[in-house]
Amino acid sequence: MIPAKFDYVAPTSIEDALSALVQHGDDAKIMAGGQSLLPVLRMRLNAPEIVIDLGRIDSLRGVREDGDALVIGALTTHAEMVTNDLVHQHALLLSKAAAEVADSQVRHRGTFGGSCAHADPAGDMGSAALALDAEFVIAGAGGTRSVPASDFFVDLFETAIGEDEILTEIRVPKRTGWGAHYEKFVRVAHQWPIVAVAATVNASEGTISEARVALTNMGSKPLRATATERALAGAAATEDGVRAAADQAAEGTNPPSDLNGDSDYRKHLATVLTRRAVVAAAGA
Amino acid sequence: MTQISLTVDGTQVTDDVEPRMLLVQYLREKLGKTGTVIGCDTSNCGACTVHLDGRSVKSCNVLAVQADGHEVTTIEGLATDGQLHPVQEAFRECHGLQCGFCTPGMIMQSVDLLNENPHPTEQEVRLGLEGNLCRCTGYHNIVKSVLYAAEHAGQDEKAGAR
Ligand SMILES: Cc1cc2nc3c(=O)[nH]c(=O)nc-3n(C[C@H](O)[C@H](O)[C@H](O)COP(=O)(O)OP(=O)(O)OC[C@H]3O[C@@H](n4cnc5c(N)ncnc54)[C@H](O)[C@@H]3O)c2cc1C
Numbered sequence: 001m002i003p004a005k006f007d008y009v010a011p012t013s014i015e016d017a018l019s020a021l022v023q024h025g026d027d028a029k030i031m032a033g034g035q036s037l038l039p040v041l042r043m044r045l046n047a048p049e050i051v052i053d054l055g056r057i058d059s060l061r062g063v064r065e066d067g068d069a070l071v072i073g074a075l076t077t078h079a080e081m082v083t084n085d086l087v088h089q090h091a092l093l094l095s096k097a098a099a100e101v102a103d104s105q106v107r108h109r110g111t112f113g114g115s116c117a118h119a120d121p122a123g124d125m126g127s128a129a130l131a132l133d134a135e136f137v138i139a140g141a142g143g144t145r146s147v148p149a150s151d152f153f154v155d156l157f158e159t160a161i162g163e164d165e166i167l168t169e170i171r172v173p174k175r176t177g178w179g180a181h182y183e184k185f186v187r188v189a190h191q192w193p194i195v196a197v198a199a200t201v202n203a204s205e206g207t208i209s210e211a212r213v214a215l216t217n218m219g220s221k222p223l224r225a226t227a228t229e230r231a232l233a234g235a236a237a238t239e240d241g242v243r244a245a246a247d248q249a250a251e252g253t254n255p256p257s258d259l260n261g262d263s264d265y266r267k268h269l270a271t272v273l274t275r276r277a278v279v280a281a282a283g284a
Numbered sequence: 285m286t287q288i289s290l291t292v293d294g295t296q297v298t299d300d301v302e303p304r305m306l307l308v309q310y311l312r313e314k315l316g317k318t319g320t321v322i323g324c325d326t327s328n329c330g331a332c333t334v335h336l337d338g339r340s341v342k343s344c345n346v347l348a349v350q351a352d353g354h355e356v357t358t359i360e361g362l363a364t365d366g367q368l369h370p371v372q373e374a375f376r377e378c379h380g381l382q383c384g385f386c387t388p389g390m391i392m393q394s395v396d397l398l399n400e401n402p403h404p405t406e407q408e409v410r411l412g413l414e415g416n417l418c419r420c421t422g423y424h425n426i427v428k429s430v431l432y433a434a435e436h437a438g439q440d441e442k443a444g445a446r
């Protein structure tokens with residue numbers, strides 16, 4: 001199917017994009033890589049009057065350092081996240097998660113910012129961003145504001161981005177040298193996860209000093225496995241060392257039941273995948 | 285209507301298109317390049333894979349207006365001077381197709397894969413092709429074709445295929 005008719009603008013600056021957004025309000029839809037938006041438009045689940053394509057705004061792309069933070073442009077593609085050296089060094093978890101998104105063709109177009117803005121509960125990048133305490137920089141007519149990941153994801157397909165705002169960059173506190181792993185459970189190739197676990201770990205000499213763990217598709221938004229994180233501090237970086245902590249991964253969650261698995265099954269998956277993710281992240 | 289100018293298989297083209305026109309529709313309906321096919325409605329099958337500035341994309345999930353100013357290569361632009369591309373050769377040699385419907389996309393994705401990783405393992409080939417579905421072959425001979433191409437083609441030829 002093809003989308004319903006729409007007008008199209010491709011501004012070359014954030015300012016121009018914001019004024020287009022203010023001018024058209026509700027009738028406008030922003031497009032980044034289009035990898036989630038175009039399927040929605042083709043299914044006619046949405047029919048905006050105008051599409052504002054951010055693809056020509058070069059300042060929204062790329063990765064740079066700013067002191068203790070890594071600053072990632074919202075339009076940085078999944079493929080770039082996989083190969084970028086700075087991301088590898090300072091936020092390995094994002095690179096690992098991006099490698100698991102969809103397939104090669106989709107990763108060439110889809111963006112980190114677009115993934116987070118879309119806020120699909122099964123999206124792979126949200127939990128990785130949450131585990132790293134990323135900050136989302138959002139621009140509006142009145143200036144920019146910064147929202148922590150814990151407040152950014154609000155609900156199913158809902159974020160803190162306002163109607164006339166644009167996500168411009170994601171600031172990630174550096175976790176230089178931390179191990180990381182993204183463990184994704186799917187039934188067939190290039191699918192959305194039934195459950196996935198994002199883990200990044202600071203371990204030395206076989207002991208974990210700090211761990212950050214977040215869960216994908218265990219609720220309407222990405223969730224931190226806080227009980228597990230607490231229990232992992234000081235644990236041995238081995239299968240047996242992390243088992244008890246991982247068993248707490250689903251604590252406090254209320255995952256959905258659907259055709260891919262019921263709620264209890266998801267809770268079980270979360271504990272198993274957490275164990276695998278943490279062990280792999282610790283390099284044990 | 286929005287005017288777009290782009291390069292398709294080495295030829296500069298300019299057209300007025302509706303913004304909602306998908307790149308795959310543009311290639312097939314405006315340019316008559318029916319070598320690129322449509323296999324699904326959900327951007328899952330990969331049959332429509334082409335290269336945009338040298339990287340594989342699903343042309344059913346890109347608007348023609350997004351390709352404005354860029355370079356597109358389709359399956360029809362792979363062969364040079366009547367010489368099949370090494371990956372096309374390999375698919376023929378290894379019987380990498382049955383009905384052939386998935387083949388244009390498989391070949392375009394395989395070329396991208398080999399550009400990035402000239403000597404993939406079997407597992408890397410399978411993962412690299414995960415966005416391309418085949419209903420006939422069971423993938424076995426497709427994977428064999430890609431490995432054959434990796435083994436038999438000089439790197440220069442592959443880089444030149446972008
Ligand atoms: C076949 C297929 C399989 C997929 N599998 C997976 C998967 O396994 N895991 C996964 O995580 N994802 C998957 N995806 C989705 C993919 O990751 C998309 O890249 C991503 O969800 C959206 O990124 P995008 O840049 O394409 O955003 P778009 O599609 O352009 O936009 C998505 C939404 O976010 C809004 N938006 C985008 N950018 C901004 C911004 N800067 N500011 C404000 N709003 C913005 C748009 O208005 C739109 O509502 C898949 C997609 C396809 C087609």
Ligand code: FES
Pocket residue numbers: 321322323324325326327328329330331332333342343344345
């Ligand atoms: S037709 Fe494009 S992915 Fe199926």
Ligand code: FES
Pocket residue numbers: 380381382383384385386387417418419420421
């Ligand atoms: S050869 Fe028939 S779909 Fe692949």
